[in-house]
Amino acid sequence: GAVVSQHPSWVICKSGTSVKIECRSLDFQATTMFWYRQFPKQSLMLMATSNEGSKATYEQGVEKDKFLINHASLTLSTLTVTSAHPEDSSFYICSARGRMPYEQYFGPGTRLTVT
Amino acid sequence: AQRVTQPEKLLSVFKGAPVELKCNYSYSGSPELFWYVQYSRQRLQLLLRHISRESIKGFTADLNKGETSFHLKKPFAQEEDSAMYYCALGGSNYKLTFGKGTLLTVNP
Numbered sequence: 001g002a003v004v005s006q007h008p009s010w011v012i013c014k015s016g017t018s019v020k021i022e023c024r025s026l027d028f029q030a031t032t033m034f035w036y037r038q039f040p041k042q043s044l045m046l047m048a049t050s051n052e053g054s055k056a057t058y059e060q061g062v063e064k065d066k067f068l069i070n071h072a073s074l075t076l077s078t079l080t081v082t083s084a085h086p087e088d089s090s091f092y093i094c095s096a097r098g099r100m101p102y103e104q105y106f107g108p109g110t111r112l113t114v115t
Numbered sequence: 116a117q118r119v120t121q122p123e124k125l126l127s128v129f130k131g132a133p134v135e136l137k138c139n140y141s142y143s144g145s146p147e148l149f150w151y152v153q154y155s156r157q158r159l160q161l162l163l164r165h166i167s168r169e170s171i172k173g174f175t176a177d178l179n180k181g182e183t184s185f186h187l188k189k190p191f192a193q194e195e196d197s198a199m200y201y202c203a204l205g206g207s208n209y210k211l212t213f214g215k216g217t218l219l220t221v222n223p
Contacts, residue, residue: 004158032209043201043215044159049208057208093159102147102205106159 002028004096006107013084014115020080021110023094029074030096034104035067038091050077084114117142119204121214128192129222136187136217138176138202147205148185150176151213154198162187162200172196192221 003026013019023033031052036044048058048069056069066088068080081088091111095104118141128134140146150162163171165178165185176187185202202214 034210044213046210046212049210095159097209102149102164102209102211103161104209104211108158 002096002098002105004030004094004105004107006092006094006110008110009108010111010113012113012115015085016083018080018082019084019112020078021092021094021112023077023079023096023107025075025096025105028096028098030077030098031074032097033071033077034095034097035069035077035079036093036095038093038109040091044093047079081112084112086114088112089114117204117206117212119202119212119214121200121202121217123217124215125218125220127220127222130194131191134189134192134196134219134221136200136202136219138185138187138214140183140185140202140204142183142204142206146178146180146185148176148178149203149205149211150174150185150187151201151203152198153201153216159201192219194221194223197221 005024007022033050035047038044047062048056050056050069050071052071058064071077091109093109095106120139148165151159152162153159174189197220199216199218201216203211
């Protein structure tokens with residue numbers, strides 16, 4: 001089946017620094033990837049849609065200058081949290097769109113802790 | 116605006132009992148609805164989609180447009196069904212809107 005990986009699985013960074021999270025589709029090409037944020041015991045909130053070779057589309061209320069998304073190839077999208085603050089601490093999950101409409105394969109998630 | 120409501124945060128049943136996880140949606144167009152499941156320490160995965168009208172692991176879900184519902188049902192719950200279940204609604208550009216999820220616990 002289609003597999004999506006994320007790296008790192010867990011990261012701690014100091015306030016004010018930037019951190020990059022990678023999302024890879026391992027055995028298929030994904031023209032579209034999605035980035036979600038999940039707070040403890042809450043649902044997934046879509047942050048942005050990442051399309052290969054073009055700018056990401058951000059959901060309302062998501063700061064695009066803070067959450068930089070790059071989708072440079074058909075198998076890799078990256079999310080960079082810039083000038084991270086403690087309130088950015090969360091679980092970030094990516095998914096890659098499959099061939100069927102609305103089919104998404106999810107990564108295992110990355111836990112970010114900003115101290 | 117599209118919205119997905121899962122009214123139960125927690126649902127606890129005994130093994131062998133029927134289980135129903137509720138999902139209601141709000142959407143102006145023709146809805147595409149899904150159930151996703153997340154087992155402990157595992158990633159989110161698709162359980163079933165309404166358009167397929169399939170039964171996966173004994174679970175079924177019927178779209179009721181009149182009641183705007185897509186409840187997930189299983190006649191006899193098993194302990195391995197314990198997980199977090201999310202109802203999701205497809206929108207523009209193949210985006211998904213998720214409900215808040217229901218944590219199902221099946222007791223022995």
